[in-house]
Amino acid sequence: MTAASETYYEKRGLIGTLGRDGLIQIILVANTFIMLAPIVIMVFSAFKTNMEIFQSPFSLPDFSNVTNFVKIWTQTNFLRYLLNSFIVTGASMACILTLGTMAAYAIARYEFFGASFILMFFLAGLTLPLKLAIIPLFMLMRDLGILNNQLSLIAVYTAMGLPTTVFIMTGFIRTLPNELEDAARMDGASEARIMWSIMLPLVRPAMVIAGIQNVVPIWNDFFFPLVFIQNDRLKTLPQGLTTFMGEYTTDWGVLFSGLTLSAAPIIIIYIVLSRQFISGMTSGAIK
Amino acid sequence: MARLSLRGIKKRFRTTDVLHGIDLEIGDREFVVFVGPSGCGKSTLLRLIAGLDPISEGSFFLNGQQMNEVPPSRRGIAMVFQSYALYPHMDVYENMAFGARLMGLSRAEVEARIAEAARMLRLEEYLKRKPRELSGGQRQRVAIARALVRKPEVFLLDEPLSNLDAALRSDVRLEIARLHRQIGGTMIYVTHDQVEAMTLADRIVVMNLGRIEQVGTPRELYETPANTFVATFIGSPKMALIDVTRDGDTIGVAGGGSQKLGRLPAADAEAFKVGVRPDALTLRRGEGEGLAATVVYTEYLGDNAFVYARLADGTQVSVRTAPGETYDPDEKVNLTIAAETAHFFSAADGRRMAA
Numbered sequence: 089m090t091a092a093s094e095t096y097y098e099k100r101g102l103i104g105t106l107g108r109d110g111l112i113q114i115i116l117v118a119n120t121f122i123m124l125a126p127i128v129i130m131v132f133s134a135f136k137t138n139m140e141i142f143q144s145p146f147s148l149p150d151f152s153n154v155t156n157f158v159k160i161w162t163q164t165n166f167l168r169y170l171l172n173s174f175i176v177t178g179a180s181m182a183c184i185l186t187l188g189t190m191a192a193y194a195i196a197r198y199e200f201f202g203a204s205f206i207l208m209f210f211l212a213g214l215t216l217p218l219k220l221a222i223i224p225l226f227m228l229m230r231d232l233g234i235l236n237n238q239l240s241l242i243a244v245y246t247a248m249g250l251p252t253t254v255f256i257m258t259g260f261i262r263t264l265p266n267e268l269e270d271a272a273r274m275d276g277a278s279e280a281r282i283m284w285s286i287m288l289p290l291v292r293p294a295m296v297i298a299g300i301q302n303v304v305p306i307w308n309d310f311f312f313p314l315v316f317i318q319n320d321r322l323k324t325l326p327q328g329l330t331t332f333m334g335e336y337t338t339d340w341g342v343l344f345s346g347l348t349l350s351a352a353p354i355i356i357i358y359i360v361l362s363r364q365f366i367s368g369m370t371s372g373a374i375k
Numbered sequence: 376m377a378r379l380s381l382r383g384i385k386k387r388f389r390t391t392d393v394l395h396g397i398d399l400e401i402g403d404r405e406f407v408v409f410v411g412p413s414g415c416g417k418s419t420l421l422r423l424i425a426g427l428d429p430i431s432e433g434s435f436f437l438n439g440q441q442m443n444e445v446p447p448s449r450r451g452i453a454m455v456f457q458s459y460a461l462y463p464h465m466d467v468y469e470n471m472a473f474g475a476r477l478m479g480l481s482r483a484e485v486e487a488r489i490a491e492a493a494r495m496l497r498l499e500e501y502l503k504r505k506p507r508e509l510s511g512g513q514r515q516r517v518a519i520a521r522a523l524v525r526k527p528e529v530f531l532l533d534e535p536l537s538n539l540d541a542a543l544r545s546d547v548r549l550e551i552a553r554l555h556r557q558i559g560g561t562m563i564y565v566t567h568d569q570v571e572a573m574t575l576a577d578r579i580v581v582m583n584l585g586r587i588e589q590v591g592t593p594r595e596l597y598e599t600p601a602n603t604f605v606a607t608f609i610g611s612p613k614m615a616l617i618d619v620t621r622d623g624d625t626i627g628v629a630g631g632g633s634q635k636l637g638r639l640p641a642a643d644a645e646a647f648k649v650g651v652r653p654d655a656l657t658l659r660r661g662e663g664e665g666l667a668a669t670v671v672y673t674e675y676l677g678d679n680a681f682v683y684a685r686l687a688d689g690t691q692v693s694v695r696t697a698p699g700e701t702y703d704p705d706e707k708v709n710l711t712i713a714a715e716t717a718h719f720f721s722a723a724d725g726r727r728m729a730a
Contacts, residue, residue, distance in 0.1 A: 276448030
C-alpha cells in the first residue's frame with residue numbers, strides 16, 4: 089500500500105506537483121488581493137484628504153494624519169450611531185442565540201409529535217426573502233406601535249437569524265452523545281441545568297458559527313433601519329453614514345474613516361470568535 | 376440495603392415491544408449480570424431501572440418502594456455508561472463533583488468523597504486533567520469513580536469494558552470485582568461477553584428477544600441450561616446440538632453411526648436433541664463404534680486444542696483434545712459422547728429434558 093502510493097508520487101514528478109500546487113497558490117493569492125483590496129483602500133482613504141484620495145487613490149497615506157477620525161468622533165453623530173448599532177446587533181444576537189439554541193435543543197433531543205414539522209417550518213424561513221414582506225412588516229410594526237423604535241429592528245433581525253441558527257444548532261446537537269445528558273440526569277441535573285452546564289459549553293463552536301453567520305448582515309443592514317427608523321438619535325451605523333453622504337459629499341476622507349470605524353468591531357469580533365472556534369470540543373467525551 | 380424487584384416489566388417503543396414482561400428479584404449486595412445477544416433488551420432493561428426511560432407496563436420496586444415515577448437521581452442508583460459519558464469540558468475533579476454538588480452535599484463532604492473515590496480508583500494524580508487527556512482505561516476509572524462519589528445503593532454498569540482492549544479488559548474486570556467486594560453495593564452489569572458474565576456474576580440473567588431465558592449462578596447455567604438458547608450461549612466453544620434418532624438406549628445420527636448411551640430421557644418421552652460441550656466428547660482416529668465425523672479444522676491454544684468436526688448430517692461439533700495431537704482437515708474420525716455430561720433438549724421447543 090505504502091510502496092504503491094510512493095511510486096504513484098514518483099511518477100507524477102516534481103514539475104507536475106509544483107505545477108498544480110503553484111496554480112492553486114496563484115489563484116489563492118490573487119483571490120486574497122481581490123478580497124482585501126477594497127478594505128485596504130478604505131483604510132488608506134480614511135487617512136487621506138479629499139484631494140489625496142482623488143490624486144493618488146492607491147498610495148500609502150500618512151498614518152499619523154488622523155484629522156478625519158477626530159472630525160467624525162467629535163463633529164458628527166457617529167458615536168450615537170455606533171452605540172445604536174451595538175444595542176440593536178447585541179440584542180438581536182442575544183435573542184437569536186438564546187431562542188435558536190433552545191429551539192434546536194428541543195427539536196434535536198425531545199421526541200414529540202411535529203418535531204420535524206417545526207424544523208421544516210424554521211427552515212422554510214431560509215427560503216423567504218424578508219424584504220418582500222416589507223410593506224406588511226411596516227404595517228405590523230406600526231400597529232404594534234414600535235415604528236421608529238429599535239425593538240422593530242430587533243424583532244425583524246431575530247426572525248431573520250433564527251432559521252440558520254436553528255438549522256446549524258439542530259444538526260450539531262444531534263451529533264452530541266445522548267449519554268452525556270443521561271449521565272447528567274443520573275447526577276440529578278434538571279433540564280435547564282443540563283442545557284446550561286452540559287450542553288451549552290459543548291455547543292459553543294456551533295454557536296460561534298451561527299453567531300458569525302448572523303452578526304455580519306445584521307451589523308451591516310441598511311434596509312430595515314431605513315424603513316423603520318426616522319429619528320436620527322435611533323439610527324444605526326450604515327444608515328447614519330449615509331447622512332454623511334449628504335453633508336460631506338465632498339469630504340470622502342471622513343466617510344471612509346466612518347466606514348473603517350464601523351467595520352472594525354465586526355472584524356475584531358470575527359478574529360476573536362475564530363480563535364474561540366475549537367473543533368473537537370467533544371473529543372474525550374466518548375470512547 | 377438494596378433489594379430490587381421487577382414485576383411484569385414491559386417496554387414498548389411506539390408499536391414495537393422490546394421487553395415482554397420481565398420478572399426478577401435482585402438481592403442486597405448481589406452482583407447480577409444481564410447477558411444476551413445484541414438487541415435482546417438488556418440495555419433497555421438497565422435504562423428502565425435507572426429511570427432514564429419510562430416503564431410501559433409493570434412495576435419496579437426498590438426496597439419495597441415503587442420507583443416507576445421516581446426521577447433517576449432520587450432512586451439512589453448510579454450508572455456507568457458504555458461510552459463513559461464524561462463531561463468533556465470539565466476536569467476529572469469537576470466530573471465527580473457535578474453530581475455530588477447537585478445532591479446538596481457540603482463542600483467538605485464533596486471533597487472528602489472525591490478524595491476517597493480517587494484513592495480507590497488510583498486517580499489522585501489525574502484530578503486536574505480533562506477527559507481527552509486520559510487513556511481509555513483511565514476514563515473508565517473516572518466514570519466508575521463518578522458513580523462512586525454519589526454513594527448509591529445500586530450500581531448499573533452498561534457494557535463498561537467494551538471500549539477497552541483485551542489486556543486492559545481483564546485488569547478492569549478484576550478492579551470491578553474488587554470494588555464490589557469493597558463497597559458491597561448491589562451491582563447490575565450488562566454485557567454481551569459471556570466471559571465477563573461468568574467471571575463476575577453472583578447470578579447471571581440470560582436474555583433473548585426481550586425475555587429472560589434463565590436466571591442462575593454461572594455454574595447452574597453451565598451445568599443445567601434451561602433450554603437450547605442458554606446452552607449454546609454460555610460456554611466457549613459453544614455446545615453442539617445433535618439431532619438424534621432413538622432406538623431403545625441407542626441414539627443414532629442420520630447416516631453416520633450410533634452409540635449406546637447409559638443415560639437418556641424416559642423411553643416414552645418426545646423427540647429430543649443431544650447437547651454436547653467440547654469436554655463431553657471423546658475423539659478417535661479412523662472409523663469405529665461411535666458417531667462418524669470429518670475433521671474441519673483444529674484450533675491450537677497452547678494448553679488446549681479444539682478440533683472442529685462435522686457429523687454425517689452436517690452438524691458441527693467441537694471436541695477438546697490434547698494440544699499435542701494434530702488432525703488433518705478431512706480426516707475421518709469417530710466420536711463418543713460421555714453420557715453423564717450430555718444434555719437433552721426437546722426437539723420441539725428446546726426445553727431441557729430430564730434424564
